[in-house]
Amino acid sequence: MNTELLGNALQIILMVVLSYPLGKHIAKVYKGEKNLMDFMAPVEKWIYKLSGIDPSEEMGWKRFLKVFLTLNLFWFIWGFILLVTQKWLPLNPDGNGNQSPHLAFNTIASFIANCNLQDYSGESGLTYFTQVYMVMFFQFASAAVGMAAMAGVLKAIASKSSKTIGNFWYYLVRSVTRILLPLSMMVSLFFILQGMPMTFEGKMHIKTLEGIDQAISQGPVAVIVSIKQLGTNGGGFFGVNSTHPLENPNYLTNLVESISILLIPMAMIFALGFYLKKRKLSFIIFGVMFFAFIVSTSINVHEEMNGNPRITAMGIDQHQGAMEGKEVRLGAAATALWSSATTVTSNGSVNGMHDSLMPLSGAVTLLNMQINAWFGGVGVGFLNYYAFIIIAVFISGMMIGRTPEFLGKKVEAKEMKIATLVVLLHPLLILLGTAISSFMFVHAPAFVAKEGGWLANPGYHGLSEMFYQFTSSAANNGSGFEGLGDNTPFWNYSAGLVILFGRFFPIIGQVAIAGLLAEKKFIPSSAGTLETDTVTFGVMTFAVIFIIAALSFFPAHALSTIAEYLSM
Amino acid sequence: MKSDFFKSLKITLVFCVIFSIFALILWAFAHAFSPNKGQVEIVTLHGKVVGADNVGQAFHKDVYFWGRPSAANYQADASSGSNKGPTNEAYLKDVKGRIDTFLLNHPYLKRSEVPAEMVTASGSGLDPDITPQSAYVQVGRVAKARGMNDEAVKAIVDKQIEKPLLGLFGPPKVNVLKLNVSLDKALRPNGN
Structure with missing residues (x-):
């Protein structure tokens, strides 16, 4: 059998096998049960003490959200200041400059939101100081925030009737000390042994074999790449992310990085089962998500290994697949798998250029982000799915004439309204953004020319570039069709705003739903209860998700990716 | 709000210290064990x-x-x-x-x-x-x-x-x- 396909199979098997025990561990961490990482307790105590935090304070959902928002507001200001002053801060051996205010706005919005869209290139747009204290800091912090939100929702779902959903700080700190930090440590050590740079020295200057001068950017790469992959962050050290041979030196590092994309998002679903003691429910949810992942991976692998038909028509040997924008050490199949993994989660790292993907693979990556409820971002992925469950419960209840309930709590108008708003906000942000930008592209050519012309490709594909930018921003994914010249005031501000809306409104809504349901009286299940841990209900949720997402976006796809596919 | 804001500042600084230690451990490890001292x-x-x-x-x-x-x-x-x-x-x-x-x-x-x-x-x-x-x-x-x-x-x-x-x-x-x-x-x- 083809070694590239075998490599893909190995990656997928390892993801699932490793995420199961991790899920068990995560459930214990949030429940406060005895676990492997108990030796971190003194460190945590020290953190609480120095920060003046009482980890035992029980928070209602409103208080929980207030702390969450205040913390993020502080981080926004803090990160912005670091970015616009980085030139003067320490650890800047290459003498890189400050970020412009509009770029800094986009960058910090993107990093606090766990999005990691990058309108700069790491080699020149940041210093080692901001790589560590902005990029890496928020890669831990924003991931932990998403996980804390999910922990709160889990506690809300598990409670029979309760006004509180736990302590935000407690979940946040434990997510870092007991889940993210130990995993990152292991993965980083491995990367270092594989030759990934981990240094604070500046560029290395050499003369090549043919006597040409070459300046090689390096830096503290290994410390960032692990959490970048594990925390569904995706913001790379270098401009081309894990496509760069120093950020992803060989097939083995690629394997570990690729597994790391889905490890925690998958584990969070298993954690739900362990936490609620409803393993069947978690298997059903996992099954729906895994099915979507396998379908999208299969399409992309087929498309990319098949090669570009337009190049096949030139009569050359394309048995390696579509290699534009890809790397020989990884191969077309591994890049296709990654393109699917990074978009079913909200990771957004890449190991090949998505702008050069075949039209159908491009459509699949877009659709994954537009649905944004398969494994998703760490923590928030399940929250998005949760909003769809609420809608599916409601619709199914109406269809078969049963009271809409989820896990013993009645779903009523208020929760339903919030869920609908959350679910519809996503297409609104994406389609409105794409509409405005394409309108301006046509009707304000002078403005667009002043901004550098925006697009790298004409026609349908050019529309896909703008469509992708807003999709990736709203989904907090962070990958891009990088041909788009996006370091301009228009793109920095518009995408930055979409990122913030796409991050904060859904979390507020989802935590509110969980909090509202938690306050309600618990109704023991009876013959009249709609069962939610069945395959039928899984299929129902899948259908609801697919209809809402796929149909809202179909017209835009028809003009971009599908039109390009048909014109090949 | 105000007290949460200060807690946010403090926990940010504390995390910066923890991440600095994390980065230093990796840097030292790279210096000792990587193929070219981390470069x-x-x-x-x-x-x-x-x-x-x-x-x-x-x-x-x-x-x-x-x-x-x-x-x-x-x-x-x-x-x-x-x-x-x-x-x-x-x-x-x-x-x-x-x-x-x-x-x-x-x-x-x-x-x-x-x-x-x-x-x-x-x-x-x-x-x-x-x-x-x-x-x-x-x-x-x-x-x-x-x-x-x-x-x-x-x-x-x-x-x-x-x-x-x-x-x-x-x-x-x-x-x-x-x-x-x-x-x-x-x-x-x-x-x-």
Whole structure:
């Protein structure tokens, strides 16, 4: 059998096998049960003490959200200041400059939101100081925030009737000390042994074999790449992310990085089962998500290994697949798998250029982000799915004439309204953004020319570039069709705003739903209860998700990716 | 709100300390155990540094094997792919031009033998590798330029092929710089 396909199979098997025990561990961490990482307790105590935090304070959902928002507001200001002053801060051996205010706005919005869209290139747009204290800091912090939100929702779902959903700080700190930090440590050590740079020295200057001068950017790469992959962050050290041979030196590092994309998002679903003691429910949810992942991976692998038909028509040997924008050490199949993994989660790292993907693979990556409820971002992925469950419960209840309930709590108008708003906000942000930008592209050519012309490709594909930018921003994914010249005031501000809306409104809504349901009286299940841990209900949720997402976006796809596919 | 804001500041500073320790541990580990003290791994020829293991470089001379087209011109401080879409006509014209040039430089090849990765730009612009096939098709040119027979050059290529992981997973490849260095070592032992 083809070694590239075998490599893909190995990656997928390892993801699932490793995420199961991790899920068990995560459930214990949030429940406060005895676990492997108990030796971190003194460190945590020290953190609480120095920060003046009482980890035992029980928070209602409103208080929980207030702390969450205040913390993020502080981080926004803090990160912005670091970015616009980085030139003067320490650890800047290459003498890189400050970020412009509009770029800094986009960058910090993107990093606090766990999005990691990058309108700069790491080699020149940041210093080692901001790589560590902005990029890496928020890669831990924003991931932990998403996980804390999910922990709160889990506690809300598990409670029979309760006004509180736990302590935000407690979940946040434990997510870092007991889940993210130990995993990152292991993965980083491995990367270092594989030759990934981990240094604070500046560029290395050499003369090549043919006597040409070459300046090689390096830096503290290994410390960032692990959490970048594990925390569904995706913001790379270098401009081309894990496509760069120093950020992803060989097939083995690629394997570990690729597994790391889905490890925690998958584990969070298993954690739900362990936490609620409803393993069947978690298997059903996992099954729906895994099915979507396998379908999208299969399409992309087929498309990319098949090669570009337009190049096949030139009569050359394309048995390696579509290699534009890809790397020989990884191969077309591994890049296709990654393109699917990074978009079913909200990771957004890449190991090949998505702008050069075949039209159908491009459509699949877009659709994954537009649905944004398969494994998703760490923590928030399940929250998005949760909003769809609420809608599916409601619709199914109406269809078969049963009271809409989820896990013993009645779903009523208020929760339903919030869920609908959350679910519809996503297409609104994406389609409105794409509409405005394409309108301006046509009707304000002078403005667009002043901004550098925006697009790298004409026609349908050019529309896909703008469509992708807003999709990736709203989904907090962070990958891009990088041909788009996006370091301009228009793109920095518009995408930055979409990122913030796409991050904060859904979390507020989802935590509110969980909090509202938690306050309600618990109704023991009876013959009249709609069962939610069945395959039928899984299929129902899948259908609801697919209809809402796929149909809202179909017209835009028809003009971009599908039109390009048909014109090949 | 105000007290939460200060708690936010304090916990941020505390986390900065923890992450600094984390980074320092990794830095020290890299200094002690990584292939080149945490810096980019280097390749030497006759005691002189000629490049980095994992960073591709430009080759134009006939005596060397060539790497893939690069949208970054192999500038290792400005990595970049071409970001060209698959149906972009201007891009497809470029690819056609590259095929013609490749055939001009390797007149013994049939069009159907030109490997696609030699006429399409890599993702990073710094791809250090080519496929074994891409190395074999260049053997004739390199051998002629060096006044060697094809078999001798091919033997060196064979030695430089890196097999898939455990022989099972992923594609085989050849590191272009290492291949060229081993050529220079074997065929120009005095470095002239």
